[in-house]
Amino acid sequence: MESYLMDWALMLLRWVHVITVIAWIGASFYFVWLDNSLEKPEAPDVLQKGVDGELWAVHGGGFYNPQKYLVAPKTLPPNLHWFYxxxxxxxxxxxxxxxxxxxxxxxxxxxxxxxxxxxxxxxxxxxxxxxxxxxxxxxxxxxxxxxxxxxxxxxxxxxxxxxxxxxxxxxxxxxxxxxxxxxxxxxxxxxxxxxxxxxxxxxxxxxxxxxxxxxxxxxxxxxxxxxxxxxxxxxxxxxxxxxxxxxxxxxxxxxxxxxxxxxxxxxxxxxxxxxxxxxxxxxxxxxxxxxxxxxxxIAPKSQAVQAQDTADVSDAQMMEIVQARCTGCHATQPTLMGGPAPKGVVLENVEHLKQHDNSIFIQVVQLKAMPLGNITHMTDEERTLVSRWYRTQNGQP
Structure with missing residues (x-):
């Protein structure tokens, strides 16, 4: 239950963060566009007020006329909207x-x-x-x-x-x-x-x-x-x-x-x-x-197959490596981290391995991005075995 509630808290916090990012960047982009799109007013009464640039726009069924003063209006209104x-x-x-x-x-x-x-x-x-x-x-x-x-x-x-x-x-x-x-x-x-x-x-x-x-x-x-x-x-x-x-x-x-x-x-x-x-x-x-x-x-490079690396690797051998190096995170109940398995990838049996074999090959062999930070100390020899298992599954030499 504690893990479940933590996931809810993180989800809501991330949601708030995304919402505020949209609000900040949206306002920033709008004002940059507005500042660069203003035109010098021609109406004498507008110029007399100290307006240095203005823009006419239509949006949502209404017309808008934002104006920018050279410094500020002669008299400030009581209510100013601040963006911070x-x-x-x-x-x-x-x-x-x-x-x-x-x-x-x-x-x-x-x-x-x-x-x-x-x-x-x-x-x-x-x-x-x-x-x-x-x-x-x-x-x-x-x-x-x-x-x-x-x-x-x-x-x-x-x-x-x-x-x-x-x-x-x-x-x-x-x-x-x-x-x-x-x-x-x-x-x-x-x-x-x-x-x-x-x-x-x-x-x-x-x-x-x-x-x-x-x-x-x-x-x-x-x-x-x-x-x-x-x-x-x-x-x-x-x-x-x-x-x-x-x-x-x-x-x-x-x-x-x-x-x-x-x-x-x-x-x-x-x-x-x-x-x-x-x-x-x-x-x-x-x-x-x-x-x-x-x-x-940065595209993953094809790896040359050495003569000694051509022997098939059984599902049992692959499962042994995964249990030692991967299931600490990629399990129904991870032991190395809180919350669910990253990206929902669970590797607890052979069927799971075959379902995610391409992702495993890319992350473990080509990119060497997993295990994350190599926290479980996967060796290069084990990565070679993973590569051989993948080629066996896909009928590659």
Whole structure:
């Protein structure tokens, strides 16, 4: 019953996280599109109010006329809608999931003895260090290089590359990808919490007090908002990639992560320019080309069959390996982890093995992604036996 209730709690928490992500990214994408789509008003009365850009739109049977003021209207309305809880709720729910799924199961999901055999406490502290350290370096970049956007972009790219390399050489690939994504998400939420909202509050307070507004707050908010726009797709990729082992199990998984993030930024750039009615196909084509190249590069390679590896492996031999290395997780009642078997794959008898033989071959032999973090210490000789069993099942030499 305890495991069942925990599954319910995790499901609801993940649901909340997805909902808040949609709300935050949806609002962010909308305002970026709106800001880039505004046109200079022509009506004298509108210009007199201080409106710098406006847009007419139709949606849901109604007409809308959003307007952006050069600084702010002469008189602020009593009720202003603020956009920040979407960001805060996304980070809080995501961090709660990170604690429940990874930090509380560090031995299973974060540590790979073949990469670095560290204690659970060390793994937890290092993962939190990535979040805090990444934010500290990012803040330094913005403070010292903020006047030069291209230098900021280059330094941020270097930060992500170094973080990806270090993370994949400390944690198992699945956790490394997620931690890099969480680091970027922390930077994004910090932009809202430390700069965008405080700056807007100071501007609002100055206006209500009849004081002159310092333009630096708007400039800083705009800078951080632009950064968040470019980081959105890389973060989403990092978060979703942990469901696809071919991404994080490659020997150069850090470069896979960096290239896929780069491709997503190039595609995002196309849409940002398109909002301004500037069509440049170089960006999406380059992004897609990078992703196709990665797809070809990391594709599982056919393994040469050695003469001594051609003997058939019986179901009994295969079952013995699976019981020793796999059923700790892939069972009706797993003993190595809480909750049900991953992806519902149960391997408790020969029929189960034959039902999932292709997935077993890909995950165990080609990708070597399972057992997760090789927690049960499967040997290369056992992987060879799994390969031979698979070929026997499928009539391959």
């Amino acid at each position: 809880w979407e960001s805060y709720s996304t980070w809080l729910s995501g961090f709660a999931l990170f604690i429940a799924l990874y930090l509380m199961n560090a031995r299973t999901y974060m540590i790979d003895p073949q990469i670095w055999d560290i204690s659970e406490t060390t793994a937890i502290l290092l993962s939190l260090g990535f979040l805090a350290g990444g934010l500290a370096v990012y803040e330094a970049i913005c403070r010292f290089l903020g006047k030069w956007p291209w230098l900021v972009a280059g330094a941020l790219t270097l930060l992500i590359t170094v973080a990806s390399y270090l993370a994949t050489h400390v944690f198992q690939g699945r956790a490394a990808f997620l931690i890099v994504g969480a680091m970027l998400a922390t930077m994004m939420t910090a932009n809202v919490f430390l700069w965008i909202i405080p700056g807007q509050r100071k501007v609002t307070a100055a206006m209500r007090a009849g004081e002159k507004v310092n333009p630096i707050y708007g400039q800083r908010g705009k800078q951080r908002s632009v950064h968040n726009t470019y980081l959105t797709l890389p973060v989403l990729f990092a978060m979703l990639s942990n469901h696809y082992s071919m991404m994080y199990s490659h020997s150069m998984n850090w470069l896979v992560l960096v290239l896929m993030m780069l491709g997503s930024v190039l595609i995002r750039q196309f849409f940002l320019l398109k909002h301004k009615k500037k069509i440049n196909w170089y960006f999406p084509l380059s992004g897609v080309a990078i992703m196709v190249a990665v797809c070809i590069w």
